Amino acid sequence: MDGEVTVSLIVNGEAAQIRVRPQKTLLDAIRLDLALTGTKKCCDTGDCGACTILLDRVPVASCLILAVEADCHEVTTIEGLNGLEGGPLLQRSFATSGAIQCGYCTPGMLLSAWSLLHERKSPTEADVRQALAGNLCRCTGYLRIVDAVISAAAALAGEDE
Amino acid sequence: MSEYTAIGRSIPRIDADSKANGKTRYAFDLSLPNMLYAKVVRAQCPRARIVKIDVSKARALAGVRAVISGKDFPATLYGPFLKDEPPLARDCVRYYGEPIVAVAALDEETAAKAVQSIAIEYEELPSVLDPEKALAQSTVLVHDAVEGYRVTDPCIRRYGNVCLHTRLHRGEVRQGFSKADYIFEDTFDIPMIHQMYLEPHVAVAEVDFSGKVTVWTSAQQPFVVRSVLGEIFDLPLGQIRIISPPVGGGFGGKEEVLLEPICVLLARLTNRPVKMALTLEEELVAGTPRPATKVFLRTGVTRDGYITARQARLVYDAGAYAKHAAGETCFGALTIAGPYRIPNIDVEGLCVYTNKVPSGCFRGYGCSQSTFASESQLDLVARRLGIDPLELRLRNAVEPGDCEVTGQPMLSVAFKETLQKAAEVTDWHHRERQRRANHGFGIACAYKGISAGASSAVVKLNEDGTATVLTGVSDIGTGTSTGLVAIAAESLGVDVRTVTLVASDTESTPYDLGSVASRVLHDAGNAVRLAGSDARRQLIALAAERLGANPDDLVIAGGLVSHRARPGVALSVSEIASLAHVRIGGPIVGRGSYLAEVGRTRNEANMENFPLSPMPTYGFATQIVEVIVDDATGQVRVSRAVSAHDAGRVVNPLLVQAQIEGGMVMGISLALAEELIVQDGRVANSNLADYKVLTAADTPRIEAFTVEGSDPSGPYDAKGMGELPVLPTAAAIANALDDAIGVRLRALPMTPERVWMGIRGTKGEGGTMQRNST
Numbered sequence: 001m002d003g004e005v006t007v008s009l010i011v012n013g014e015a016a017q018i019r020v021r022p023q024k025t026l027l028d029a030i031r032l033d034l035a036l037t038g039t040k041k042c043c044d045t046g047d048c049g050a051c052t053i054l055l056d057r058v059p060v061a062s063c064l065i066l067a068v069e070a071d072c073h074e075v076t077t078i079e080g081l082n083g084l085e086g087g088p089l090l091q092r093s094f095a096t097s098g099a100i101q102c103g104y105c106t107p108g109m110l111l112s113a114w115s116l117l118h119e120r121k122s123p124t125e126a127d128v129r130q131a132l133a134g135n136l137c138r139c140t141g142y143l144r145i146v147d148a149v150i151s152a153a154a155a156l157a158g159e160d161e
Numbered sequence: 162m163s164e165y166t167a168i169g170r171s172i173p174r175i176d177a178d179s180k181a182n183g184k185t186r187y188a189f190d191l192s193l194p195n196m197l198y199a200k201v202v203r204a205q206c207p208r209a210r211i212v213k214i215d216v217s218k219a220r221a222l223a224g225v226r227a228v229i230s231g232k233d234f235p236a237t238l239y240g241p242f243l244k245d246e247p248p249l250a251r252d253c254v255r256y257y258g259e260p261i262v263a264v265a266a267l268d269e270e271t272a273a274k275a276v277q278s279i280a281i282e283y284e285e286l287p288s289v290l291d292p293e294k295a296l297a298q299s300t301v302l303v304h305d306a307v308e309g310y311r312v313t314d315p316c317i318r319r320y321g322n323v324c325l326h327t328r329l330h331r332g333e334v335r336q337g338f339s340k341a342d343y344i345f346e347d348t349f350d351i352p353m354i355h356q357m358y359l360e361p362h363v364a365v366a367e368v369d370f371s372g373k374v375t376v377w378t379s380a381q382q383p384f385v386v387r388s389v390l391g392e393i394f395d396l397p398l399g400q401i402r403i404i405s406p407p408v409g410g411g412f413g414g415k416e417e418v419l420l421e422p423i424c425v426l427l428a429r430l431t432n433r434p435v436k437m438a439l440t441l442e443e444e445l446v447a448g449t450p451r452p453a454t455k456v457f458l459r460t461g462v463t464r465d466g467y468i469t470a471r472q473a474r475l476v477y478d479a480g481a482y483a484k485h486a487a488g489e490t491c492f493g494a495l496t497i498a499g500p501y502r503i504p505n506i507d508v509e510g511l512c513v514y515t516n517k518v519p520s521g522c523f524r525g526y527g528c529s530q531s532t533f534a535s536e537s538q539l540d541l542v543a544r545r546l547g548i549d550p551l552e553l554r555l556r557n558a559v560e561p562g563d564c565e566v567t568g569q570p571m572l573s574v575a576f577k578e579t580l581q582k583a584a585e586v587t588d589w590h591h592r593e594r595q596r597r598a599n600h601g602f603g604i605a606c607a608y609k610g611i612s613a614g615a616s617s618a619v620v621k622l623n624e625d626g627t628a629t630v631l632t633g634v635s636d637i638g639t640g641t642s643t644g645l646v647a648i649a650a651e652s653l654g655v656d657v658r659t660v661t662l663v664a665s666d667t668e669s670t671p672y673d674l675g676s677v678a679s680r681v682l683h684d685a686g687n688a689v690r691l692a693g694s695d696a697r698r699q700l701i702a703l704a705a706e707r708l709g710a711n712p713d714d715l716v717i718a719g720g721l722v723s724h725r726a727r728p729g730v731a732l733s734v735s736e737i738a739s740l741a742h743v744r745i746g747g748p749i750v751g752r753g754s755y756l757a758e759v760g761r762t763r764n765e766a767n768m769e770n771f772p773l774s775p776m777p778t779y780g781f782a783t784q785i786v787e788v789i790v791d792d793a794t795g796q797v798r799v800s801r802a803v804s805a806h807d808a809g810r811v812v813n814p815l816l817v818q819a820q821i822e823g824g825m826v827m828g829i830s831l832a833l834a835e836e837l838i839v840q841d842g843r844v845a846n847s848n849l850a851d852y853k854v855l856t857a858a859d860t861p862r863i864e865a866f867t868v869e870g871s872d873p874s875g876p877y878d879a880k881g882m883g884e885l886p887v888l889p890t891a892a893a894i895a896n897a898l899d900d901a902i903g904v905r906l907r908a909l910p911m912t913p914e915r916v917w918m919g920i921r922g923t924k925g926e927g928g929t930m931q932r933n934s935t
Contacts, residue, residue: 044440051210079184081182085301091181091182094181098173101410102359102409103409104358104359130858133857136359138823138854139639139823141825142856144861145857
């Protein structure tokens with residue numbers, strides 16, 4: 001189509017090239033062009049956190065970034081979290097501790113949580129609550145999500161020893 | 162030790178790993194080859210006659226494939242109580258945001274461009290936004306002739322701007338008030354709020370060559386969507402297939418039919434699949450929020466704190482169409498009594514049209530509003546009479562065998578146990594020892610009817626002995642699918658890991674009313690249990706034939722059918738399941754259907770124009786909160802939150818705890834932050850920066866408890882748990898706020914601004930207590 005540009009990315013460890021119109025958000029490019037629908041769309045204004053991904057390992061709201069801005073960068077979506085260090089353990093912790101209900105916030109929550117654990121090995125409850133304050137959840141009341149992150153941190157610390 | 166193997170165990174959700182890996186496909190994620198995207202033009206004024214619609218520019222736009230307006234639909238109106246709503250506005254608009262024209266285009270961007278190019282000429286008309294004004298005057302009628310609308314129950318009383326007017330009464334309130342030492346009068350205001358599920362409304366429709374319609378939709382009641390589409394398009398139900406993939410949250414907000422008819426008509430006209438999703442702004446402007454409600458409450462009590470009489474008037478603001486606000490009104494009127502013995506009661510419930518966004522249903526179905534009023538006033542009574550608020554509740558609490566005003570007996574009641582549990586956990590009676598500055602303690606309770614309508618299920622045994630459950634109910638996040646699998650495994654006598662579930666496809670699963678009214682575990686659970694037991698009977702019969710044994714001597718446990726008395730005489734479930742295919746030519750298929758037995762004791766004389774059935778069972782809850790108030794800013798922080806529940810026998814402790822925690826945090830958010838603000842008929846805070854929802858950083862840990870309970874009407878004595886945890890929270894916080902700083906708020910939410918005004922100004926306006934002089 002006219003006006004499309006090529007964007008080159010590393011997506012979940014693999015090189016990808018897509019052709020997008022310059023106004024397309026990274027969120028729409030991930031969901032529509034890369035067909036990775038694990039990244040969720042809700043508010044589209046950066047307020048709910050459902051579309052959180054990692055851009056060069058830093059959590060961002062993919063609805064606030066244009067796909068072209070991600071050119072030559074590394075994108076990690078929920079589909080790639082199990083390839084990151086500590087990812088599978090964090091995912092299991094969510095699944096077994098009741099941190100998931102409808103699951104629509106879960107991908108964004110997990111990526112925000114992974115990023116916290118990447119930076120801080122043994123976060124306090126307050127640290128976790130602050131780190132997840134940009135991710136809304138309407139089902140769980142957050143408690144089991146917070147506890148899942150803390151117990152994953154403890155398990156990861158155990159693995160390191 | 163429990164006699165059960167699957168019931169009572171904290172089994173993690175069956176879909177948890179899929180969701181943790183981003184693999185679960187929601188309706189929002191669906192994309193079909195050749196699919197078009199739809200968007201709608203919405204009304205820019207609250208009430209107007211549509212003079213002219215000019216779609217010429219939209220039609221000329223490259224990529225636009227169809228443009229439709231209200232007149233392209235059959236004239237059928239629809240709605241769950243009153244049939245008053247068209248899929249797109251015809252001739253007139255009744256609220257700001259009402260959809261008027263729909264466009265289907267190759268992509269969302271083109272559809273949005275087309276929508277912007279459409280010019281609509283209005284003749285603006287005077288509107289009515291305040292329900293009290295709508296009640297008082299008949300010059301502005303939101304609907305010209307409400308009496309002429311078709312209704313789902315002929316008893317629905319409607320006139321002027323009133324779309325439903327019901328009355329429930331028992332005893333003689335005048336006599337009751339004459340026995341009171343004190344009479345309390347209070348008025349409460351509960352705002353419109355949005356359910357704020359994270360997956361917005363979305364639907365994808367496809368029409369095949371024969372005209373058969375398939376719709377994937379994020380809906381709580383796929384079978385209701387099917388019947389509404391059948392009604393609108395005059396199609397046999399076999400020609401319509403509705404599939405609800407896992408739903409990204411519902412909370413009552415996905416019980417109404419919004420997008421499906423539009424997608425179906427566009428798909429028909431274009432011969433292509435059509436997808437439509439609401440933006441979050443559209444959700445907030447034109448979703449189906451909880452109706453704003455005003456509750457007037459007059460209660461007579463003796464000096465010992467016994468309630469002698471109650472009079473109540475509840476006005477639910479329906480907005481432009483009756484939708485489920487009509488049903489909310491009925492249940493609000495029913496539950497304004499609270500879980501208390503009130504010998505004399507007279508309640509009026511009015512559902513009133515205004516030119517605002519039509520409200521629908523929210524978790525609790527009208528009871529979050531009635532509970533806030535009733536539980537706030539009880540606290541005022543306790544405070545004024547100098548009786549401990551917990552003690553006051555114990556004195557009036559319902560007991561097993563007590564009847565609701567409808568005449569329906571409440572058989573399974575462990576209400577007092579929830580009060581005692583919450584008191585014990587918080588050391589309630591010694592709370593003064595813990596008191597700090599600006600620190601308050603609050604208690605509130607709630608009850609909620611469980612069950613509604615029909616459920617059916619099929620359990621089929623595959624050749625290898627694994628089982629597949631077919632249920633028509635969608636899991637909207639609560640974990641009901643996991644509960645149903647446990648019930649199937651228990652009733653069959655097999656390992657829970659060998660059972661899978663197919664849900665919510667109107668073509669391949671049997672009828673179920675859907676995921677509403679805390680009913681799934683109870684109603685669908687009963688159906689699954691019956692289906693599992695049916696399959697189990699067949700398994701045993703076949704095994705008995707093969708083993709030459711009497712069926713009564715055979716038991717199933719651990720995937721083995723064995724003889725009670727003869728060791729070694731046994732067949733595995735998989736052997737019998739396989740045998741069925743050669744012996745009877747097909748699988749063992751168990752069937753179950755469930756409909757609650759209610760209404761036999763219904764007291765018609767007490768119920769005027771009440772179009773709903775009583776419920777077979779009730780859940781009960783007590784919550785205690787502590788708050789810390791910043792008296793400089795008015796900020797209220799909940800520092801402790803305890804919730805104790807009568808959930809019958811708990812099928813899955815992990816999931817029940819999670820329901821309680823999530824519900825109470827939602828209750829805290831509603832109490833302190835949430836309100837859809839309408840200015841000049843338009844929702845003014847239509848984004849998440851202005852419509853504040855509390856986050857992990859703003860909310861406390863919830864301490865969730867269940868008391869030993871048992872409900873003979875439920876599967877394995879279980880009750881539903883979906884709605885109750887959200888109901889008492891706002892009143893508990895309001896009561897704690899009063900306890901902390903002496904400010905009584907009768908309006909929600911308790912924002913810093915409102916609290917600050919309360920501190921500075923009039924403390925406790927909006928209510929009176931009088932010594933009874935009659």
